[in-house]
Amino acid sequence: MTKSTSRRAALKTIAAGVGAASLPMWARYTNAATSEPIKIGFQVHRTGIGAAYGRWYGRTTEAAVKLINEGGGINGRMVEIVAEDDGTDPKRGAEVVEKFANQHGCDVGFGTLFSHVVIGSSPRAGELKLPYFVVSEGHHVASGMLNRYTLQPGITDVKSQVQAMAPYVAENLGKKVTMVFPDFAFGHDHRDFFTAAIEAQGGEVLEHIAIPPTETSFTKYFPKIPRETEVLYHVMVGPAVLTFVKELGEFFGPSRPEMFGFIDSLEAVDISSPGLEFLEGTYFWEGNPRNAQADQSEHDKFYRAAVGVDDNGASISDPTDVSTYAHMFGCWETLHVIKAGMEAAGYEGPGDRAKLIEAVEAMSDMPESQAHPQGAKVFNGKTHQVFGHQYISRVEGGKLVKVHTTSIEDTLYPDEVDYTTQSF
Amino acid sequence: MRRILLIVILLLPGMALAHASEQGFVLLLPTDVYITAGVASVALTVILLAMMPARLAQGVFHPVSLWRRAPMPLHHVTSTLAAVLLAGLIWLGLSGPRDPLANLLPLVVWTVWWIALVVLQGVIGNHWRWTNPWTGPAALLTRLTGLRALFRYPRRLGFLPGIVIFLAFAVLLLADPAPADPARLALFAGGYWYATMFGILLFGPRWLLRGEALTILMRSYARVSLLGRRGRQFAIGLPGWKIMARPHVPMGLAVFILILLGTGSFDGLNETFWWFSVLGINPLEFPGRSAVITQTILGLLAANAALITAYGVSIWLGLRIARADLDLGPAFRLFAPSILPIALGYHLAHYLTSLMVDSQYALKAATDPLARGDDLLGLGQFYVTTGFFNTQATVRAIWLTQAGAVVIGHVIAILLAHALALHAFGSTRRATLSQAPLALFMVAYTFFGLWLLASPRGL
Numbered sequence: 045m046t047k048s049t050s051r052r053a054a055l056k057t058i059a060a061g062v063g064a065a066s067l068p069m070w071a072r073y074t075n076a077a078t079s080e081p082i083k084i085g086f087q088v089h090r091t092g093i094g095a096a097y098g099r100w101y102g103r104t105t106e107a108a109v110k111l112i113n114e115g116g117g118i119n120g121r122m123v124e125i126v127a128e129d130d131g132t133d134p135k136r137g138a139e140v141v142e143k144f145a146n147q148h149g150c151d152v153g154f155g156t157l158f159s160h161v162v163i164g165s166s167p168r169a170g171e172l173k174l175p176y177f178v179v180s181e182g183h184h185v186a187s188g189m190l191n192r193y194t195l196q197p198g199i200t201d202v203k204s205q206v207q208a209m210a211p212y213v214a215e216n217l218g219k220k221v222t223m224v225f226p227d228f229a230f231g232h233d234h235r236d237f238f239t240a241a242i243e244a245q246g247g248e249v250l251e252h253i254a255i256p257p258t259e260t261s262f263t264k265y266f267p268k269i270p271r272e273t274e275v276l277y278h279v280m281v282g283p284a285v286l287t288f289v290k291e292l293g294e295f296f297g298p299s300r301p302e303m304f305g306f307i308d309s310l311e312a313v314d315i316s317s318p319g320l321e322f323l324e325g326t327y328f329w330e331g332n333p334r335n336a337q338a339d340q341s342e343h344d345k346f347y348r349a350a351v352g353v354d355d356n357g358a359s360i361s362d363p364t365d366v367s368t369y370a371h372m373f374g375c376w377e378t379l380h381v382i383k384a385g386m387e388a389a390g391y392e393g394p395g396d397r398a399k400l401i402e403a404v405e406a407m408s409d410m411p412e413s414q415a416h417p418q419g420a421k422v423f424n425g426k427t428h429q430v431f432g433h434q435y436i437s438r439v440e441g442g443k444l445v446k447v448h449t450t451s452i453e454d455t456l457y458p459d460e461v462d463y464t465t466q467s468f
Numbered sequence: 469m470r471r472i473l474l475i476v477i478l479l480l481p482g483m484a485l486a487h488a489s490e491q492g493f494v495l496l497l498p499t500d501v502y503i504t505a506g507v508a509s510v511a512l513t514v515i516l517l518a519m520m521p522a523r524l525a526q527g528v529f530h531p532v533s534l535w536r537r538a539p540m541p542l543h544h545v546t547s548t549l550a551a552v553l554l555a556g557l558i559w560l561g562l563s564g565p566r567d568p569l570a571n572l573l574p575l576v577v578w579t580v581w582w583i584a585l586v587v588l589q590g591v592i593g594n595h596w597r598w599t600n601p602w603t604g605p606a607a608l609l610t611r612l613t614g615l616r617a618l619f620r621y622p623r624r625l626g627f628l629p630g631i632v633i634f635l636a637f638a639v640l641l642l643a644d645p646a647p648a649d650p651a652r653l654a655l656f657a658g659g660y661w662y663a664t665m666f667g668i669l670l671f672g673p674r675w676l677l678r679g680e681a682l683t684i685l686m687r688s689y690a691r692v693s694l695l696g697r698r699g700r701q702f703a704i705g706l707p708g709w710k711i712m713a714r715p716h717v718p719m720g721l722a723v724f725i726l727i728l729l730g731t732g733s734f735d736g737l738n739e740t741f742w743w744f745s746v747l748g749i750n751p752l753e754f755p756g757r758s759a760v761i762t763q764t765i766l767g768l769l770a771a772n773a774a775l776i777t778a779y780g781v782s783i784w785l786g787l788r789i790a791r792a793d794l795d796l797g798p799a800f801r802l803f804a805p806s807i808l809p810i811a812l813g814y815h816l817a818h819y820l821t822s823l824m825v826d827s828q829y830a831l832k833a834a835t836d837p838l839a840r841g842d843d844l845l846g847l848g849q850f851y852v853t854t855g856f857f858n859t860q861a862t863v864r865a866i867w868l869t870q871a872g873a874v875v876i877g878h879v880i881a882i883l884l885a886h887a888l889a890l891h892a893f894g895s896t897r898r899a900t901l902s903q904a905p906l907a908l909f910m911v912a913y914t915f916f917g918l919w920l921l922a923s924p925r926g927l
Contacts, residue, residue, distance in 0.1 A: 092756060103851070128567070129649065132754070133757055134755060134756060160753060228750050257752045258741045258745055258751060258924075282924070283495060283924040285492055286493065286495065290496065318860050319860075352851055359851050365854060
């Protein structure tokens with residue numbers, strides 16, 4: 045009797061095993077308790093001024109989720125992306141967060157890039173107790189202005205990026221800097237952070253040249269650049285960037301100072317475009333090197349292939365379609381942090397949201413890996429901000445060639461907030 | 469509270485990553501040379517017309533008959549199919565993917581219909597007879613229930629309902645914070661379809677001709693298309709030949725046509741740095757549509773009022789100069805349709821770039837309508853590209869195509885207005901004099917249209 049029972053049981057087990065083997069890959073990992081997918085609300089800039097970034101954030105997100113699901117999902121559950129357009133609009137952003145929490149039953153919100161949308165949406169995420177993982181680069185998370193439910197674990201912030209540039213600039217390019225920047229918050233961040241950082245390196249900013257955001261011709265500003273300038277630091281953005289470079293080239297001719305810029309100006313623009321020849325030999329910050337480098341890691345290689353990006357940082361289906369390579373890795377890495385956090389917290393559903401946040405807050409070292417193809421990172425659980433290597437590239441033959449990798453220490457600054465002291 | 473929050477947001481440091489590519493290349497193009505050339509060709513048309521014999525100027529609008537029209541009785545069937553398709557799309561809008569670039573409802577409404585089908589209607593011919601989603605279901609309803617219209621459409625209303633509904637549509641298009649949100653659009657589209665059916669139930673098919681703004685728009689654009697009916701024949705002719713065949717339009721329709729152009733023009737203007745500076749907003753950190761709803765609506769109304777006034781004044785001046793014995797009202801109704809080629813040119817120019825990008829998304833959504841990873845059309849791994857905004861050669865080609873649409877629209881409009889003037893006044897001299905202010909207006913409008921294309925934009 046016992047025997048037969050156990051035989052029956054054994055047969056059952058075998059049958060179950062055979063059944064499982066014939067199931068598709070994902071179903072084998074299905075958790076017995078729940079097979080509902082993990083829903084990640086993707087707040088994406090489909091329309092409005094962020095649309096060009098939104099397209100690549102979308103493509104990277106799609107690739108990361110495909111990889112995660114092929115690997116068995118999160119805690120054995122598949123990941124489902126619920127993408128909602130926020131119109132790059134803060135008010136709309138808050139509504140989208142609300143939809144994630146109340147309408148779509150999302151476990152977390154994710155993916156916002158533009159600062160004003162983050163700042164407009166984050167309070168609502170806090171009220172609704174929805175973990176909100178932003179990929180924004182802004183300093184607003186670490187500055188303490190947001191809340192315990194908002195985290196930025198997949199991309200470094202502008203303050204650490206800018207300050208990490210100063211040692212290399214002072215040592216290799218020059219100590220007398222003139223800054224040209226657009227006269228609004230984005231430019232002011234650069235002005236404030238870099239001025240302090242270069243002074244800490246024994247350098248100085250000779251002149252701050254603030255350009256009105258609607259300006260489309262720049263020649264009248266160039267005579268303000270002091271003659272003794274050794275390095276010109278530029279962070280122009282907007283449609284007039286190409287004009288800015290062209291006019292700068294006409295102004296200086298062959299005898300220019302060293303030039304250092306942020307790739308934000310030319311993100312998704314082909315550096316070898318006509319009119320940009322003047323940039324040859326100049327330097328750029330890159331969040332992630334657009335061109336595959338000589339020492340390319342296997343992880344970057346894997347990540348590029350998964351997103352469908354070639355060695356020049358362009359789409360494999362159209363070599364003129366240059367990606368937002370310096371930023372979009374943030375979506376990939378953030379999704380992997382969400383996965384790691386949910387697995388560490390044993391996340392089962394919205395009731396475990398606080399546990400998820402605590403699990404992410406407990407993270408610190410994130411080694412370079414398939415989950416972190418941009419490089420190793422250190423997460424600061426108190427400030428909810430990740431810190432990582434920054435890259436400086438030089439334009440050589442129309443390509444961005446990496447010449448320097450900062451240490452993570454170069455990017456650190458004293459904590460400005462401790463979110464862990466806030467209650468859930 | 470919301471206002472305070474908005475102000476706080478605007479004051480806070482942040483980043484803006486407005487994109488350089490396409491517009492960056494446009495700013496590098498010698499657009500001032502192109503604009504001069506475009507304006508000059510329109511001006512030259514005016515001068516040539518002044519010297520051209522009347523018979524020749526009118527002759528260009530003579531159509532060529534193609535073949536005898538075969539009866540095409542299937543329009544009720546195709547219209548019913550269009551309604552079924554719309555119902556399917558609305559269902560997708562409510563329950564399909566939430567991403568407006570992955571959901572077929574917004575892609576079909578704003579890309580396939582509002583861009584492609586409107587342009588086809590204006591360039592080729594009246595497909596709306598077969599593609600509208602109302603006439604078929606209305607016919608079916610009448611056949612099944614035997615119901616006739618409950619009321620006579622009040623004549624004194626004229627085109628007023630159509631004008632009001634079109635302005636409401638323009639507000640949705642330009643000022644609403646999320647016109648492409650699938651669920652929101654599903655409610656708008658479904659609600660509007662239903663309301664229109666109700667209108668037909670009340671007033672019969674006349675509602676479509678007087679109150680249903682989209683049908684009025686489509687029928688207006690059909691007037692400038694190449695193909696059309698001429699008696700029992702199918703015919704083809706220079707855009708405008710159908711207007712020459714039946715010149716006068718009712719006053720309400722004349723105003724409607726001007727509003728088409730005014731709205732189209734404002735749709736370009738409201739993206740320029742100039743408009744942002746009027747609003748006192750930094751275009752590089754545009755706070756989003758929801759922050760400028762009132763301004764956009766006021767701008768839309770002001771732009772239309774300004775255009776109608778400027779147009780009316782031009783016609784009035786022309787009548788004075790030519791000492792014509794035509795009153796302002798009839799003249800306004802006579803010349804207004806000549807605006808249609810301009811409005812159509814603007815439509816194509818303004819939306820060309822969106823069409824190039826969003827039609828790819830439409831294809832992608834068509835192959836995978838439920839975003840489940842299907843590939844119904846067998847496209848394989850399909851990536852949407854915007855690479856054509858990244859090279860100088862392609863950006864130049866796109867810009868010149870847009871500018872070409874604007875210039876050709878104006879040239880045809882001037883030809884048409886001149887031919888209409890000859891028809892009304894007889895002699896070339898009087899026609900030319902009467903057209904002088906209007907011609908000046910159109911030359912200025914060409915400049916405005918090309919300036920819009922060349923201006924830096926914040927969206």
